[in-house]
Amino acid sequence: MGNSRWPFVTAGLGLALLVWGSVWGLFYAPREVYMGDVQRIMYVHVPTAWNAMLVLTFAFACAVLSLLRGGWGWDARLEAAVEGGVVLSALLCTQGSIWARPTWGVWWDWDPRLTTTAVLLFAFAGILALRGFVDDPVKRAVWTAVAVVIAYVDVPLVYFSVRWWNSLHQLQSTPETVSRAFHWPLRINAFGVLFLMIGLVELRARLAWQRRAAESAPPLPSGVAVATGRL
Amino acid sequence: MRGVIEGGWEFVIAAYVITAVVLLGYAFSVCWRLWKAPRHDAGR
Numbered sequence: 270m271g272n273s274r275w276p277f278v279t280a281g282l283g284l285a286l287l288v289w290g291s292v293w294g295l296f297y298a299p300r301e302v303y304m305g306d307v308q309r310i311m312y313v314h315v316p317t318a319w320n321a322m323l324v325l326t327f328a329f330a331c332a333v334l335s336l337l338r339g340g341w342g343w344d345a346r347l348e349a350a351v352e353g354g355v356v357l358s359a360l361l362c363t364q365g366s367i368w369a370r371p372t373w374g375v376w377w378d379w380d381p382r383l384t385t386t387a388v389l390l391f392a393f394a395g396i397l398a399l400r401g402f403v404d405d406p407v408k409r410a411v412w413t414a415v416a417v418v419i420a421y422v423d424v425p426l427v428y429f430s431v432r433w434w435n436s437l438h439q440l441q442s443t444p445e446t447v448s449r450a451f452h453w454p455l456r457i458n459a460f461g462v463l464f465l466m467i468g469l470v471e472l473r474a475r476l477a478w479q480r481r482a483a484e485s486a487p488p489l490p491s492g493v494a495v496a497t498g499r500l
Numbered sequence: 501m502r503g504v505i506e507g508g509w510e511f512v513i514a515a516y517v518i519t520a521v522v523l524l525g526y527a528f529s530v531c532w533r534l535w536k537a538p539r540h541d542a543g544r
Contacts, residue, residue, distance in 0.1 A: 280527060284527075302504070306508055310511065313516060356526050360519060363518055367514050371505055473530050475534060
């Protein structure tokens with residue numbers, strides 16, 4: 270893991286894009302015919318959904334590479350991607366709930382899209398929590414990777430749930446299902462969240478790497494430990 | 501009843517504020533934890 274500053278630059282660029290796309294979506298994009306101003310939630314909700322699935326797909330790739338090739342780098346990236354995916358999934362459920370209230374009349378419904386997304390959130394949050402209970406770093410890496418491969422089955426279920434089952438949720442937002450007037454703020458925010466998460470996942474992976482290194486570092490001499498107040 | 505939603509800016513503002521709080525909070529959390537982490541060289 271390097272110490273270069275590119276993740277900070279990438280995350281900063283992502284934040285700048287998010288501000289630009291959000292201002293466009295809030296104040297310059299036209300009102301939607303049926304949902305009115307409430308539809309403006311789409312400009313943060315849909316990019317969050319796309320990137321939650323992308324980050325978890327990256328976690329899946331890291332899990333496979335960790336199992337096949339080993340190496341602490343893949344395990345560090347896996348931990349980082351799972352945490353990022355959990356944050357985005359939790360945000361996604363919250364945004365969706367806020368959008369559901371004025372459009373569907375309820376905060377939550379056990380509809381296929383919402384249910385599979387909730388399963389996704391709790392599955393990956395559970396993996397992250399269980400990871401903290403395993404002391405042996407080798408077992409922790411293998412078990413996490415296997416659990417992520419199993420939990421990832423839910424990602425395509427989330428994506429295709431609106432096509433496979435009757436759902437309150439509208440179809441996936443694509444250029445074919447979203448009016449051209451809404452494309453640009455949606456794209457800008459999508460790249461904003463993407464760049465932000467690329468930077469944050471890399472920084473979080475460096476943190477996991479540092480912690481792993483600290484685990485394998487030899488204990489400090491007792492005099493040093495006392496002097497630094499660690500005991 | 502025309503099937504058109506009127507108003508709703510409070511929901512829009514809530515969604516954007518929560519998004520900003522979560523993303524900025526997570527970014528700050530990652531930077532803070534990285535800054536506080538002990539520096540060692542990992543094995544591989």
